[in-house]
Amino acid sequence: MFDDFFIRALIAGIGIALVTGPLGCFIIWRRLSFFGDTLSHSALLGVTIAFFFELNIAFSVFLISSAIALILLKLQKTTKLPGDALLGLLAHSSLAVGLVVIGFLTTIRFDIMGLLFGDILAVNEIDLLIIWIGGALILLILKYIWKPLFASTVNHELAEAEGMNPDKVNAIFTVLLAAIIAISIKIVGLLLITGMLIMPAAMARNISNNPTQMVKLSIIGGLLSVIIGLFSSLEINTPSGPSIITAALVLFCLTLIKIKNYSELKK
Amino acid sequence: MNKINSETLIKVDNVGLFKNDKWLVKGVSLEVKRGEIVTLIGPNGSGKTTTAKIALGIHKNIEGKVLTFTDKVGYVPQKISVDWTLPIRVVDFMLLTQNLSDEEIINALKLTGVEHLKNNNLSNLSGGEFQRVLIARAIAKNPDLLVLDEPVQGVDFKGEISLYELIKEISDKVNCGILLISHDLHVVMSSTDYVVCLNGHVCCSGTPQSVANNNKYQELFGDRASTILSVYEHKHDHTHSADGTIKRKQ
Numbered sequence: 001m002f003d004d005f006f007i008r009a010l011i012a013g014i015g016i017a018l019v020t021g022p023l024g025c026f027i028i029w030r031r032l033s034f035f036g037d038t039l040s041h042s043a044l045l046g047v048t049i050a051f052f053f054e055l056n057i058a059f060s061v062f063l064i065s066s067a068i069a070l071i072l073l074k075l076q077k078t079t080k081l082p083g084d085a086l087l088g089l090l091a092h093s094s095l096a097v098g099l100v101v102i103g104f105l106t107t108i109r110f111d112i113m114g115l116l117f118g119d120i121l122a123v124n125e126i127d128l129l130i131i132w133i134g135g136a137l138i139l140l141i142l143k144y145i146w147k148p149l150f151a152s153t154v155n156h157e158l159a160e161a162e163g164m165n166p167d168k169v170n171a172i173f174t175v176l177l178a179a180i181i182a183i184s185i186k187i188v189g190l191l192l193i194t195g196m197l198i199m200p201a202a203m204a205r206n207i208s209n210n211p212t213q214m215v216k217l218s219i220i221g222g223l224l225s226v227i228i229g230l231f232s233s234l235e236i237n238t239p240s241g242p243s244i245i246t247a248a249l250v251l252f253c254l255t256l257i258k259i260k261n262y263s264e265l266k267k
Numbered sequence: 268m269n270k271i272n273s274e275t276l277i278k279v280d281n282v283g284l285f286k287n288d289k290w291l292v293k294g295v296s297l298e299v300k301r302g303e304i305v306t307l308i309g310p311n312g313s314g315k316t317t318t319a320k321i322a323l324g325i326h327k328n329i330e331g332k333v334l335t336f337t338d339k340v341g342y343v344p345q346k347i348s349v350d351w352t353l354p355i356r357v358v359d360f361m362l363l364t365q366n367l368s369d370e371e372i373i374n375a376l377k378l379t380g381v382e383h384l385k386n387n388n389l390s391n392l393s394g395g396e397f398q399r400v401l402i403a404r405a406i407a408k409n410p411d412l413l414v415l416d417e418p419v420q421g422v423d424f425k426g427e428i429s430l431y432e433l434i435k436e437i438s439d440k441v442n443c444g445i446l447l448i449s450h451d452l453h454v455v456m457s458s459t460d461y462v463v464c465l466n467g468h469v470c471c472s473g474t475p476q477s478v479a480n481n482n483k484y485q486e487l488f489g490d491r492a493s494t495i496l497s498v499y500e501h502k503h504d505h506t507h508s509a510d511g512t513i514k515r516k517q
Contacts, residue, residue, distance in 0.1 A: 028352050029350070029352055029353045031350075031352075147364070150363070151363045151364050153353070154347075154349060154353065154355065154360070154363060155344065155347050157320065157323075157325045157342075157344055158342055158344055158347070158363070158364070159363075159364065160323070160324060160325045161320075161323035161324065161325055161340060161342035161344075161414065162340050162341070162342055162364040162365075163338050163340065163364075164364055205352060205354065208354050209354050209356065209388060210354055210355065210356050210359055211353070211354060211355055211359055212359075213354075214354055
C-alpha cells in the first residue's frame with residue numbers, strides 16, 4: 001500500500017495536520033505568526049547544510065531551526081531591539097546564508113521548487129516514519145505542557161505567580177515549533193509551512209467559543225485541507241503545498257460566511 | 268490557634284529592583300503571616316505593584332531576598348487583557364492554573380456573585396464582572412497566600428463593599444494570608460492588620476493607627492488622609508438615639 005506515492009503523501013499530510021492543528025492555535029493566540037516565518041526561513045539553511053554534510057533533511061532543519069529559536073530567545077533578553085526587528089534580522093540572515101551555501105553546491109542537483117513549495121513525489125517510507133514518530137512525540141510533549149503553556153498564553157505573570165514555570169514551557173514550545181517545521185518541510189514546502197499552521201487555526205477561531213473546541217476544529221480543518229489539497233494536486237498537477245493552503249483558504253472563507261449568518265441571527 | 272496564626276507565609280527582605288536606569292523600589296521589607304491582611308498603600312508610581320510582583324517571583328534580577336513558605340498562591344493582577352483570538356469562557360479561565368470540580372467552580376463564582384456568567388466568554392464581560400471572576404479564580408482552591416492588586420477596580424459601589432467584606436471573610440475562614448494593594452484608604456484603615464506605606468521605599472509601616480498618625484504618611488497623602496482614621500475612631504465617641512440623632516459623649 002505504501003508503494004503508491006499518493007497514499008504516502010496522504011498519510012504524511014494527515015500526520016502533519018494532526019500536529020499543526022493544536023500548535024497553530026498557540027501560534028495565533030500568542031501572536032507568533034511572524035516567528036513561524038522566521039523559523040521556516042531558517043529551514044532553508046538547515047536544508048542546505050543537510051545536502052552539504054549528507055544528513056537527513058528533517059534532522060538538520062530541526063537542529064538549525066531550534067538553534068535560531070533559542071538564539072532569538074537569548075537576543076530578546078540581551079538587546080533592546082523590538083521583537084519584530086530581531087525576527088526579521090534572524091529570518092533574512094539565515095535565508096541569505098542558506099542561499100549563499102546553495103551557491104557552493106553547484107555540483108548537486110537541487111530541486112529548489114520542491115523545497116519551497118512541497119513535492120508529494122518526494123515522500124518516502126523514512127519520511128513517513130519521521131512524520132508519524134516525530135508528530136506523536138510533539139503531541140505527547142504538548143499534552144504534557146498544555147496547562148502551563150495555556151496559562152502563560154493567557155497571562156504570563158499570573159502563570160509565573162502561581163508556579164507554572166512559563167519561561168521553561170515557552171522554550172519547550174519553541175523547540176516543538178522547530179520540530180513541526182522540520183517534519184513538514186517536504187510535503188508543504190518551507191514558504192508555506194506557517195500557512196499550514198495558521199490557516200486551519202484561524203478558520204477554527206471563527207466557529208468556536210472555547211479553547212478545546214478551537215483545537216479540535218483546527219485539526220479537522222487541517223485534515224480537510226490536506227485531503228482536498230492533495231487530491232486536487234494529483235488531479236490538476238499543481239505543487240502540493242500551495243494546493244493544501246488554497247484548500248485551507250476556501251475553508252476559511254466558508255467559516256466567514258458562517259460567522260456572518262450567526263451575527264445576523266443574534267441581532 | 269495562635270501558633271497557626273503566627274506562621275509566616277512570605278518574607279520579603281530588603282528587596283529592590285533597578286530597571287531602565289532607576290530604582291523602581293529599594294530597601295522594601297515586609298512579611299505576611301497566616302490569617303493576616305497586609306496592605307500596601309502609596310501614590311501612583313510608588314512601587315506597590317512592583318513590590319507585589321517581586322514577592323510573587325515575577326520580577327527576576329532583584330536585589331535582596333524573598334523567602335516563600337507556600338506554593339498555594341492565588342493572584343489577582345492589576346490588569347489582564349484577553350485577546351479576541353483566544354476564545355475562553357469563564358469556566359476555562361477558572362481552571363487556568365488549577366484543577367477544580369464543577370462544584371468548586373460554582374461555589375467560588377457564587378461567592379463573588381457571578382455564577383450566572385460561568386459559560387460566558389471572558390471578552391464579553393464588563394470591567395466589574397471580570398474583576399469578580401478574577402477574585403473567584405484566585406480564591407477557588409483555598410490558597411495559603413492571596414495577592415490582590417487593586418481587586419475591586421471598576422466594581423460598583425455596593426459590590427465594592429461586599430467584595431471587601433468577602434476578602435475579610437476569606438482571610439478569617441480559610442485562614443490564609445493576604446497581601447492587598449488598595450487605593451481605598453477607608454478600607455485599608457478599617458479592616459486590615461498591617462499597613463506598609465510605600466514611596467519607592469518603605470515610608471512608614473505598622474498598624475493602621477500608627478501609620479495614620481505618622482508624619483510621613485500625612486505628608487504623602489495630605490491632611491485629609493489622616494482624618495480617615497478618625498471616621499472609624501469616632502464611632503466610639505458617640506451613641507445614637509432611637510430616632511438616629513447623635514448623642515455625643517462629653
